[in-house]
Amino acid sequence: MRPFKYSKTSEASKAVSIVSGSPKAQFLAGGTNILDLMKEDVERPDQLVDITRLQINQVTTLASVGGKAGVKLGALGKNTEAANHPLVRQQFPVLSQAILAGASAQIRNMATNGGNLNQRTRCPYFYEVSMPCNKREPGSGCSALKGINRMHAIFGWSENCVAVHPSDMCVALAALDAKVEVQGAKGKRSIDFKDYHRLPGDQPEKDNTLEHGELITAIDLPGNSFNKSYYLKIRDRASYAFALVSVAALLETNGSTIRRASIALGGVAHKPWRAYEAEKFLAGKSATAENFRQAAELEMKQAKTLAHNEFKIELGVRAIVQALNQALES
């Protein structure tokens, strides 16, 4: 690992000012991803600012919108705490499920809510510094495009990058229309979740729309009227593996009629992929297996597969159908 200066602060503004003023400085929260990447020489910060003692780790109630109270997750709360907080388990069980589907208990005890959003892809070519990778070294090329790309994207990729976002938590946050609260040198702002992560385009080195030195302070979950939900994760092992395909499914039902659906997919794109086509199709329809299947097929029709991941289309269809069925039973 390359040498770096270690410092810590208990003031968010100070952390932001140090990192903003130093192009190679980075925040250190749970460390589960950045330390691994530093050992691999993928990340090369010259300074780490330890922010784990900032007092932004609580789960609190958010002012209600239209009678439904939301929840605010402090950015430095641990994934385990978020998944097990009574407010989250009662009101947003799909988020608990998604968090608990990711990583291992040890990692969830370390990883923070904000850090989860900023984890980097697990594309093996991104990790292997002897191989070209546009995300790691812009302009060097994408080794996965014509390489082993079984785990890679089927939506929204470009010739420059076919990597997928690895998070489970973010798939649920996408379906829940969360908001990301950030603080930067120029002040605070709130980013809609759909705009937080990016598609690779010609700048795959940018995973998200944060500016250097901007710090996530909280993730807001607005109140909603979904009464059914499920998070389904399909992976090579039964546990402790990244998703081949995952689905966060939310339904607002009235009897057997679907008023509204919100569906997001993981393991298929550079960002959590909202299944807008499927959602549109399901609105106002009956909650039947046939309608679920049609909605899923409609969504997956837009997929563009690579040499080794064609299986993700049928897998995606079946995963969406199963997630909707399980949501219905919840």
Place this chain on the structure above:
Amino acid sequence: MREETIDPELTADERRLLEDLLHDENDDFSAAGLQRRNFLKQVMAAGGGVLALQLAGENNLLAQAVPASPSAVPPGTINTVKLSLKVNGVVRSLTLDSRMTLLDALREKLALTGAKKGCDHGQCGACTVLVDGQRVLSCLTLAAGCEAKSVTTIEGLAKSGKLHPVQASFLKNDGFQCGYCTPGQICSAVALLKEAKNGEASYVTKDLRTKGPVQLSPEEIRERMSGNICRCGAYPNIVAAIREVHEGKDAAQAWSFVEQTNHSS
């Protein structure tokens, strides 16, 4: 009985030392390391004799080279960090390079080699320790960030020479083969039992809206232990060991003989 096994040509000193060794070998598993170290110290003090020389060699093999002072600045340190933390109940002061992980600090600075370096990338769980009571991966934790924290390693689980119930259960149920992953498995299992008691859910927990302690089925234990890999494949016995402590009664045998087959056909 013991008298007969001791070579009559030994000097009085050697005889006394060997008796200590035999006693040591028969002693409680948890205290063995400490006692052996005491013994080796005694051998060094006795000075000379063939037995002592052999045992001095053993000393190099078995005893850990404890750094003279973990708070001295080691050569080659670039960004020096000083910190104090509590390890197995004792406050320790460390001076280290900012790059040093908690795992390396425990092993290299404090000679606590129980936590193992398996993959060093957070994929195997062999380095699992408890920090402020939570199971974490010490290979992905910077030591520098552990100021004032309380760390418990496998060495800190036994109390007054008595094994932690999870340690005893792993022995009873054969929860290991080579033993390399075992310190991590046991630390992980100790935390798991507390998590279940506190009502923490897992991905296979059926109803997240239900509160209260979680009854650990084999499925729940497997899911909750998935961050600890065992290359020997001792999983059925690991699950049985954990289940036994959780339920407070003997777990059913995890294996069975195959039924008699007809060899004539």
